[in-house]
Amino acid sequence: MDNELQTQTNAGNKIKSGGFLNSLENIFPKLVLAPTFVLALVCIYGFIFWTIWVSFTNSGLLPDYELKGIGQYIILFTREPRWWVAIRNLFIFSSLFIAICIVIGLALAIFLDQRIRAEGFFKAIYLYPMALSFIVTGTSWRWILNPSLGLERLVQQMGFADFTFRWLVEPETAIYTIVIAAAWQSTGFVFALFLAGLRGIDNSIIKAAQVDGATLPRIYWRIIIPSLRPVFLSAVIILLHLAIKSFDLVMVLTGGGPGYSTDMPATFMYTFAFNRGRLAFGAASAVIMFLAVMAIIIPYLFSELRATRNAK
């Protein structure tokens, strides 16, 4: 509605003053957006189409555009155990990662929202990992989780001689080390989201509840936390989106290993498409990732857009 109105007034102005310059003025906005439009059309939507197309071919090292049906997807889901490992890892990783980030992030936000001294100082510390590359922090975690010299050695020297901590090198547990490092990195971000949410809550509701005699923990549990629902939704969506795309941390921490026990869809795709020269197969796995992300993001985006429109 608003836009239509605006374009109408634009048109009105044009008729009033008329002339060549004014019609030029109406071309400029389109001219300015043109490069972005072309780039988005080709490099986002065109490329997505290309990948979908190639996933239905038999392309090996080089692309071959002859359509051959859904063979690659069938291999992916029925004859490639490694893909199921990647999917399983994604489920383990994303559920733990999201749960840990939200619990710790929310707790820190609530505690820091109690008129704490040096609030800025704490905030700065909780958030600095977000400024660093996963490759940088992953390097540090790789060293901390090192089976002989890292945490294991530290605890042994503290007097627990039998302590072992070999998660990083055991196929069954290596995925949890990725959870540890990723949660450490992203908790601060969730904390910031919740803190912003807490600061946006109307104080009068809380005061009214206090007058009614409700205790503070009860107020948090019954009033404040439920009112943060939209923040929970944002946090889950963003973290899930991060989880599906996670690539850097896996590469630096385990390289997908031991064996392929910590493979995730993103590393799976990279391995098959780039290292093994199986373009169509890699493309098929990328398409699955794409569909998963879109299934999460598009409903979210539309509900958000509707919310902001209504707010206006």
Added chain:
Amino acid sequence: MRSREHVILGSQSSIVIIVRIFIYALLIIAAIYFLIPFFVMVITSVKTLNDIRTGNLISLPREFTLKAWYKAWDSACTGINCEGVKGYFFNSVQMVIPAVLISTLIGAVNGYVFSKWRFKGSETFFTFLLIGCFIPFQVILLPMSLMLGWIGIAQSIYGLIFVHVVYGLAFTSLFFRNYYVTIPDEIIKAAKIDGSGFFRIFWKIILPVSAPIFVVVIIWQTTQIWNDFLFGVAFSGSQSQPVTVALNNIVNTSTGVKEYNVDMAAALIAGIPTLIVYIVAGKYFLRGLTAGAIKG
């Protein structure tokens, strides 16, 4: 009555003190937890290898040395090359500066159009661009590497700049649009009636109030592009690798004795630029982080 109230208040305040001590303790423990990996990186990077073997994660260095830092900078092996990270560090610099500037400037005028010069279809285009922020890049990696080959910038820093500009545009346009929406339309209308055109309004009215959003976007883009690994590993050649890729190669080089101190020094070198940005302009970094996330 009065005394009873006093007693209640008294007991409450002692509970309050205990609770507050508990809260501060938790906050401080959390701070230590967040700082430990960084602390471990720093102390390990100034230890000797012998010190590392005999000490533990958090033991302070018995002998302070910057040898690992020199080696990481100058002679550590990233695969077959043993020239340290210095060349890759400058690759990153050469990649980040143009990519940030171009994507920010285009994003600014895009945001200006999306918010103040809407035309039929511009909102639809914006929505489609927005979706582009979220696609998993795996779905564009293969065709992009072919396209870079066709243009003739495959495996070069130019190729990386191009890729970062293309996939940064959606974010920068979004940031600027959301900021410019808050500028009242009346000001723009008044300027139009006065006869100011598209570029004049941008130059005289929009740009002068854009400093904060420019800072946010430049910081956001700088950290994103500097920290990128996926595009770096997929599209760079051995001479154009960004520092994150070189760091990963150092860490994953399995030949010879594993030099953890060199790994840590290299990681710190790769992390220092964005860390400085964060320390100097953390407020703006945070603003970008929450704006990019919530307003999505």
